[in-house]
Amino acid sequence: MNRRLLLAVPFGAALLGGGAFYAMLRGLSNGSFDPRGVPSQLIDKPLPDFVLPGFTRADVVAAKRPVVINFFASWCVPCIDEAATLMALRKRGVPIWGIAYKDKDPQTNVFLARHGNPYARLARDNEGRVAIDWGVTGVPETYLIDAEGIVRWRFVGPLPDAAVEGLSKLVGA
Amino acid sequence: MIRALVLLAALAFSAPAWAIADPAEALPDPAQEARAVQIGSQLRCLVCQNESIEDSGADLARDLRKIVRQHVAAGETEAEITRWMVARYGDFVRLRPPFNWLTALLWASPIIALGVGIALATGLRRKAEPPAPLSTDEQQRLARLMEN
Numbered sequence: 001m002n003r004r005l006l007l008a009v010p011f012g013a014a015l016l017g018g019g020a021f022y023a024m025l026r027g028l029s030n031g032s033f034d035p036r037g038v039p040s041q042l043i044d045k046p047l048p049d050f051v052l053p054g055f056t057r058a059d060v061v062a063a064k065r066p067v068v069i070n071f072f073a074s075w076c077v078p079c080i081d082e083a084a085t086l087m088a089l090r091k092r093g094v095p096i097w098g099i100a101y102k103d104k105d106p107q108t109n110v111f112l113a114r115h116g117n118p119y120a121r122l123a124r125d126n127e128g129r130v131a132i133d134w135g136v137t138g139v140p141e142t143y144l145i146d147a148e149g150i151v152r153w154r155f156v157g158p159l160p161d162a163a164v165e166g167l168s169k170l171v172g173a
Numbered sequence: 174m175i176r177a178l179v180l181l182a183a184l185a186f187s188a189p190a191w192a193i194a195d196p197a198e199a200l201p202d203p204a205q206e207a208r209a210v211q212i213g214s215q216l217r218c219l220v221c222q223n224e225s226i227e228d229s230g231a232d233l234a235r236d237l238r239k240i241v242r243q244h245v246a247a248g249e250t251e252a253e254i255t256r257w258m259v260a261r262y263g264d265f266v267r268l269r270p271p272f273n274w275l276t277a278l279l280w281a282s283p284i285i286a287l288g289v290g291i292a293l294a295t296g297l298r299r300k301a302e303p304p305a306p307l308s309t310d311e312q313q314r315l316a317r318l319m320e321n
Contacts, residue, residue, distance in 0.1 A: 036222055038219055038262055038263065038265050038266075039263055039265070041259075041260060041261060041262065041263050102232065128232075128233075128236055129236070132233075132236060132237070132240070132261060133261060134261075135261040135262050135263075137219040137220065137233065137262070138219075138220065138233075
């Protein structure tokens with residue numbers, strides 16, 4: 001009996017390890033597990049206070065409705081990719097406020113003229129200091145702020161087309 | 174020969190190599206700068222994730238280095254600065270993970286490995302125990318065999 005139990009130990013360990021490895025691979029392929037991901041610390045927390053040329057935290061709260069806030073930059077290639085999705089969101093009536101990250105004003109303006117301007121309001125974080133308070137690690141990065149100024153959702157990288165439907169529903173547009 | 178000497182002199186009198194790319198980033202007080210380097214070397218660069226912000230050349234790392242130095246100059250402790258970073262980027266920003274239920278297995282792994290090792294060693298030792306001495310019957314049989 002004891003011997004049989006001892007034999008079960010390595011088999012059990014292999015089964016457990018294999019199961020864990022399978023779960024990890026599945027998560028990697030469907031995107032639910034990202035070992036390089038930096039989870040946002042802001043989810044379900046009030047938006048940190050900020051004042052930028054363009055708009056402030058008070059403006060976001062004063063909107064009295066959910067707002068999508070998108071960090072972008074003219075030097076960011078995936079942002080070009082994302083431009084069409086953001087324009088589609090705008091067409092659905094979703095309020096998108098943009099924050100230009102570590103950019104130069106004239107270059108931001110050229111970018112928006114070339115790829116379309118989906119933003120209802122535009123702020124400029126040319127120093128990138130406010131982005132650090134939000135925990136932004138790169139552009140594009142998108143946040144959903146509810147009517148009370150609480151951060152509800154964050155997405156790193158260009159928004160997929162599927163986000164248009166989901167965000168429109170969430171925002172009630 | 175002279176060229177070699179000049180080169181040697183230049184090497185001897187050159188500034189020490191900074192971990193950061195731009196010496197202008199460094200704090201004027203060497204003791205404070207050393208503290209900033211020590212704190213920064215424990216913080217992960219969020220862009221090139223296996224480097225500390227002191228080692229990384231990324232833009233964000235440079236900004237975070239600057240912030241660490243501002244906080245050090247303001248007289249904050251390492252714990253305060255680490256808390257500031259963790260509030261924004263989570264425990265992931267710490268190169269040395271804190272002990273909690275998520276990291277318990279990680280931190281316990283040396284003890285677990287030691288336990289497995291001890292269990293294996295005692296198991297093997299038990300197997301290596303000398304066999305029981307021969308019974309009188311067996312001794313007589315052995316003696317008979319040896320005589321032939």
